[in-house]
Amino acid sequence: MVADAAPSGMTVAATQRSPTIRVLAWLACRAEAVAIPLGAVLAGLALFSLFLLALGKSPAALVDLVWRGGFGSAFAWQNSLQRAAPLLFAALCVALPARLGLVVIGGEGAIVLGGLAAAVAAPPLSGLPAPLVVAAMALAGMLAGAAWIGAVGALKAYRGVDATIASLLMSYIAIALANHLIEGPLRDPTSLNKPSTLPVGEANMLGPMPGLGVHWGLGAGILACLLAWLLMERTTLGFAARIAGGNVRAAQIQGLPVRHLVVGFTALGGACAALAGFFEVAAVQGTANATLASGYGFTGILIAFLARHNPLAIPPVALALGGLEASSGLIQRRMQLPDATILVLEGLLFLCLLVGETAYGRFKIFSPHLWASAKARTA
Amino acid sequence: MSQDLGLWTVPLAVIGGAIRVSTPFLFVSLGETITERAGRINLGLEGTLVFGAMAAYATAVVTGSPWAGVAAAGLAGAGFGLLHGVICSLPRVNDVAVGIALMLFGVGVAFFFGKPFIQPSAPPLPAIPFGFWSDLPQVQAALRVNVLFLAGAALSVALWWAFRHTKAGLMIRVAGDSAEAARAMGYDVTRVRVLATMAGGVLAGIGGAYLSLYYPGSWNEGISSGQGLMAVALVIFARWNPLACFGAALLFGGAGALGPALQSVGVSSGYYLFYAAPYVLTLGLLVATSSPDRALAGAPGELGLSR
Numbered sequence: 001m002v003a004d005a006a007p008s009g010m011t012v013a014a015t016q017r018s019p020t021i022r023v024l025a026w027l028a029c030r031a032e033a034v035a036i037p038l039g040a041v042l043a044g045l046a047l048f049s050l051f052l053l054a055l056g057k058s059p060a061a062l063v064d065l066v067w068r069g070g071f072g073s074a075f076a077w078q079n080s081l082q083r084a085a086p087l088l089f090a091a092l093c094v095a096l097p098a099r100l101g102l103v104v105i106g107g108e109g110a111i112v113l114g115g116l117a118a119a120v121a122a123p124p125l126s127g128l129p130a131p132l133v134v135a136a137m138a139l140a141g142m143l144a145g146a147a148w149i150g151a152v153g154a155l156k157a158y159r160g161v162d163a164t165i166a167s168l169l170m171s172y173i174a175i176a177l178a179n180h181l182i183e184g185p186l187r188d189p190t191s192l193n194k195p196s197t198l199p200v201g202e203a204n205m206l207g208p209m210p211g212l213g214v215h216w217g218l219g220a221g222i223l224a225c226l227l228a229w230l231l232m233e234r235t236t237l238g239f240a241a242r243i244a245g246g247n248v249r250a251a252q253i254q255g256l257p258v259r260h261l262v263v264g265f266t267a268l269g270g271a272c273a274a275l276a277g278f279f280e281v282a283a284v285q286g287t288a289n290a291t292l293a294s295g296y297g298f299t300g301i302l303i304a305f306l307a308r309h310n311p312l313a314i315p316p317v318a319l320a321l322g323g324l325e326a327s328s329g330l331i332q333r334r335m336q337l338p339d340a341t342i343l344v345l346e347g348l349l350f351l352c353l354l355v356g357e358t359a360y361g362r363f364k365i366f367s368p369h370l371w372a373s374a375k376a377r378t379a
Numbered sequence: 380m381s382q383d384l385g386l387w388t389v390p391l392a393v394i395g396g397a398i399r400v401s402t403p404f405l406f407v408s409l410g411e412t413i414t415e416r417a418g419r420i421n422l423g424l425e426g427t428l429v430f431g432a433m434a435a436y437a438t439a440v441v442t443g444s445p446w447a448g449v450a451a452a453g454l455a456g457a458g459f460g461l462l463h464g465v466i467c468s469l470p471r472v473n474d475v476a477v478g479i480a481l482m483l484f485g486v487g488v489a490f491f492f493g494k495p496f497i498q499p500s501a502p503p504l505p506a507i508p509f510g511f512w513s514d515l516p517q518v519q520a521a522l523r524v525n526v527l528f529l530a531g532a533a534l535s536v537a538l539w540w541a542f543r544h545t546k547a548g549l550m551i552r553v554a555g556d557s558a559e560a561a562r563a564m565g566y567d568v569t570r571v572r573v574l575a576t577m578a579g580g581v582l583a584g585i586g587g588a589y590l591s592l593y594y595p596g597s598w599n600e601g602i603s604s605g606q607g608l609m610a611v612a613l614v615i616f617a618r619w620n621p622l623a624c625f626g627a628a629l630l631f632g633g634a635g636a637l638g639p640a641l642q643s644v645g646v647s648s649g650y651y652l653f654y655a656a657p658y659v660l661t662l663g664l665l666v667a668t669s670s671p672d673r674a675l676a677g678a679p680g681e682l683g684l685s686r
Contacts, residue, residue: 103475160671164422164475165612169662172605176655184648301479340490347484351466354477358469 025368032366037306040356044349051344057335065334069327076326081214084315084322086111086276088221090300091307091314092228093149093273097266098309099232101245102163104152104266107273108297109171110145112178114274115281117144119288120186122200133204138278145274146267148174153266157259163266175293182289196289206283217279221315224272228311231268241265273297299325302350321346388517389640395521396636397629398528399594403428403586403603405531405628407610409538410582412619414460416542417575418555418568418681419467422478424583425607426485427459431587433493436598439501448501449527449588456584457577459485464573482607496598504593527589531625534582538621551575555679583607609661616664618677634660 049059070080093107118141125133152170155161183195206216232238244251244258251258276296281288303321307313328342364370407424414421431452439448463481467474507529510522542548553561554571561568590606591598613631617623638653 103479105479155666155669158671159666160669161665162615162669164479165608166662166665168605168608169612169658169665172658173655173662176651176658180649180651183651298483302483305476338491338494340487340494343483343487344491345487347480347487350480351462351477351484354472354480355466355469357472360471 021371024371028366028371029368032360032363033308033310035366036356036359037308037353039359040352041306041349043356044345044352047352048345048348051348057337061335062331065330066324066327069330070323076323078213079326080319080323081212081218082322083326084318085215085217085221085279086296087299087303087318087322088218088225088314089272089274089276089279090296091303091318092224092300092311093269093297094301094304095307095309095311095314096228096232096269096272097149097153097163097262098304099238099241099245100262100265102153102156102262102266104149104163104167104269105301106149106152106167106169106171106174106297107269107300108293108295109167109174110148110270110273111277111280111297112171112292113148113174113277114141114145114271115277115292116178116181116186116197116288117141117274118278119197119200119281122204123198126201130203133200134206134282137200137204137282138275141274141278141281142271143274145270145272145277147270149270149273150263150267152270153263156266157262171297178288178292179290188287191287191289194289196285196287199287200282202286204282205286206279215279215283217276217283220275220279221318224275225311225314228268228272232311237261237264273300299346302346305350306353386644388644391517391521392640392643393633393636395517395523396640397633398521398524399632400635401628401632402525402528402531402589402594403606404610404613404631405528405535405625406582406586406589407607408613408617408624408628409531409535409621410456410579410586411611411614412538412579412617412621412624413551413582414572414576414579415614415682416555416619416679417551417572418558418679419464419474419572419576420478420611420682421460421463421481421576421579422475422608422611423459423463423481423485424478424579424611425603425605426482426489427456427580427583428587428590428603428607430459430485430489431456431584432591432602433489433496433587433598434584435588436501436591437493437496439592440496440499443502445502445504445588445592448592449504449585452584452588453581454584456580456582456587458580459584460577460580461573463580464576467576468569468573490600493598493600497600500597501592503596504589506593525589525593527585527593531628535621535625542621552679555681557680586610605658609657612661612665615678616661616668619679620677631657631660 052059052062068076070076090107090111093110094104097104118137121137121140122133125136148170149167152163152167155166156163182197186197187195188198208214209216209219212218232241240251240256241261243254244256244261248258277292280292285291299321303314303317306317324342324345328339331337331341332339407428411421411424434455435445435448435452438451439445442448459481463474463477466472466477504525504527506523506525508519508523510519513519513522542552550561550566550571553564554566554568554575558568561571587603590602595602609631613627614624617627634657637656638650641653642650
């Protein structure tokens, strides 16, 4: 034992000296961040099972269907990954501003406007090479989303408007605006039953990722999560944002540009959400229509909270929820349960997760000091 | 008749619409005022509103009595309020996040149990025809006032008075302004807040009952599009004053009635934009009444929004 060298009682010195103890303490700290959300999810599933039993349905059958519908076959995996792709971006729109202590719940609006801006950018550029058009579409979408959610940040930074309420109002306005434009001035006259904008053109559509059969949104989403993690954890900007999120006063006294940080992080979140809309248009629909507002933004809130706003935890959580939503149709058909079943389960998970917040620091086993001092005492 | 009125139909329809559309805003904002005065924010009232609408409709269909529906909605609202209140009493739990979770949960549960009730029709709540003196059907339609609207108006006056002159009102205000002071006075702050959140839930549930049992008067999954949340913003605009809530609710109701009113006279091109009017109005008022440097005037001191 390396710890043997440390004299007992000097726990602080021990933590500094021994690599074994440092690793143990670090593990204990990290284990808490994984174990408590997992416990909360298990509690939520248990409550949901009781709910199903009370209705005379079998929880085991539901688990079986979720497994088969979400992860049981190559096709199910494809379906789950396809659904997870926009959720990655939607969750980033919550996680990035959360670093500054803002709860932004209006990502849905940025998704819709981002998709619309991307679809509108394509037809005027129809003569250009496809990669250029696709890049312009992505850029147009990101600009629209960044402006929309960045405006929420600016309202917070310069006027003190609550970001939660403002972002939700902005998302209703965005959806109304998009509906107006899609059914009015920007409508493709040939889209009769389902009002849509002009198609972006077959040549400008993104194909699937090689070997996966899932569109490029998945790869881009995972990349975005990695970049967001780097930004948050490995750059001065991310560090400054964390300080500003913890204590605005302290950050201001340190001379940090709090307002610019707020606007920047919200705009970045909006650009991410807009990419979800861009991929829906450029890889799935080929045009912007009402299906852009299909609730990804709201599932994204749950994912970001489940991931505790850690971008690296977003992909696995998004995959789990993507699988859950992919199995929704199967659950409806086989168990005669309404489509809102998944909503009930998601709501329960969310509640249990928040109740779990109270458990942090309650369990001694996760305390780094316990491990440090225990090791020292055995010496 | 309608030709005689011409463009006058629009303001008339907006006034009638303000009375008709404002009631849910009024109930939710009064409920939220009680909760926020005690020092907590409940963003979950949107979910409570939707669940209340479903519970009221289902109960009215089954029992045949709209008032039983209102009671069921109030009871369900109390349940949601209790859930929010108790969860937020745990240490380190954020009330805004719990509100968002309860919003999603309430909407999900309402859709889950509401599926079989989309088809059947429920008996509506009664309305009083204050327009009996006029021959014009438009005037009569505008002045058919629902009983719940009158109850809400009376309640806003009663609450305004109660906050000033009753022991319970003082207790809520102290708990919201300074938990320390309330504890020093011997009040159980947690209990006051849980009860205030429950009361807020009851009122939001009743607001939902109005939606499904009077206007628009049916149960479907798009029955409320953010009205519960707009009401939360409305409370800020009304500066936590029940009387101001009444005026603000009328204003919001009028904005919400603008789209349908213009559509009725044939203006249909910008339908979606007029539909967005209440949201734009809410946001505009929030921007105008917020301030980056100081806490909002009249805001309860313990409220997360003003800190």
